Amino acid sequence: MEYSNQELPEGINTSKENPLKEFLVLSIGLLAVVFAVIFILILLVDNFADKIPFEMEKDLPVSSFIKNMKTEKMSPYLEKVTQKVLNTFELPAGMTITFHYVNDDTVNAFATLAGHIVLYRGLLEKLKHEDELAMVIAHEIAHIKYRHPILSVSHGIVVGIALTAISSSSGNSIVNDIMGTTGSAALMKFSRDYEYQADKDAINSLIKLYGHADGALGLFKVFESVAGKDLSFEFLATHPLTGNRISQTTKMINDRRLSHRNTMIEFPKEFKSWLKKQQEKSEV
C-alpha cells in the first residue's frame, strides 16, 4: 500500500469572506433588535405609567431621599420667584410641587418623583438674572407636569429587566456591554425628548411672565460657560447638547416674532448677599 500526503485544499474548513461584512451584518442586526425591543417596551410602559396616580408617587421612598439631602430654608426672594413661576402653569388636579434648596456647590437643579424640585446654591450662584432663575424653575416644573420622573423610572425598570433577560442568555461580556450601552442610548433618547419638551413649556412660561424668552438663552449661555462647548456625542447623553437647546429656543422665539436682546431683571441686592452668606456658612 502506497501512502502519500496530498496538499490540503484551502477554503473548505475556513471561509474566505471578509469578517468585516459579518461584523457589520451582526452588529447592525443586534442594535436593531435591541432598539426595537426597547422602543416597543417603552411605548407599552408609557401607556400605563402616566396613569399611576400622582398620590402613589408620594408613597415611594423618594421623600426620605429628599429629607436626607439637608435642605434649608429658601430666601424670601427665591420663594417669591418660585411661586411666580408656578402660577404660570396649569397643573393637573391633585398635583402638588414642593421646592427645596440645598446649600451645596453642585451646579444643578432637578425634579423628581412626588413633585419635589431641588435647587442647589452652586447653580444659583452662576446665574445673574431673575429670568434665568425662572427658566430653571419652569423647566423643572414642566418635568413634573408631564410626569417625566415616573415615566423615566418606569422605563429604567422595564429596560433593565429586558436587557438582563437578553444578556443572561448571550453569555458574552463584551456583547452584554454593547447591549447595555444600546439600552441606555435608547433610554437617553427619551430623556432628551423630555428635556426639549420641558424647555418648550418653560419658554412659554417665561413669555407669560416677562414677555420675552431671553432668560432661556441666558441660562444656556451659563451652561456653556460652566461646562465649555460640548464635544461629546448627543446620543450618549441624558440631556441634549446645549447648542441644540439654544437652536430650539431661538426657533421658538423667531416663530413667535419676539425680539431678542431685551433687558433681563437682575437679582436684587438682598438675594446676592443672601447667597454670599450661604456660601460663607457652607465653608464653616
Next chain:
Amino acid sequence: MADLIIFLTLLALGYGFGRYAENKHYKLIIKREKELNHIPAIASKIPPFRRQDLKSQLVAGNVVISVDFFKRFIAGLRNIFGGRVTSYETLLDRARREAILRMKQEAKNLDAEFIFNIKLETSSIYKGRKNSVGSVEVLAYGTAMYSK
C-alpha cells in the same frame, strides 16, 4: 463615551493585527506544509505496512493561539443569532495545522519515514472575563517510524 472609544480602538486593533497575523501565519503554514509533505501523516491506528527495520517513537507538537478582540466579539454576536462561527474556524484551522507541522518537524529531525496513529487534542487553556474563550491550545501527537 470613553468606554465607546476604548471599545472601538480595541476592535480596530484586534481586526488590524489579528488579520495581519492570520494572513502571515497562513502563508507560513502553506509553505511549510509543502516542505514537510514528504513525511506522510497517517491517521490509522496500526502502521500501514510492517517493517522490522524501523524503530518507533512518539512525536508531538503543540501550539497555543490567542483569540483577538475582534474575533471574540463576532463570536459573541454569533452566540445570539446562531450560525457558522467563521472567526473561530480560521483560528482552529491554523492551530491544528501548526500543531501537525511542529509534530512533523520533530519527526523530520528523526529522519522519520512516516507518522501513524495521529491524534489531535484541543482545549481552551484560559477562560477570559466571564468565561469567554481566551486562547486555544492544540496538541498533535503520533508515532514516528524511522530507520534503525
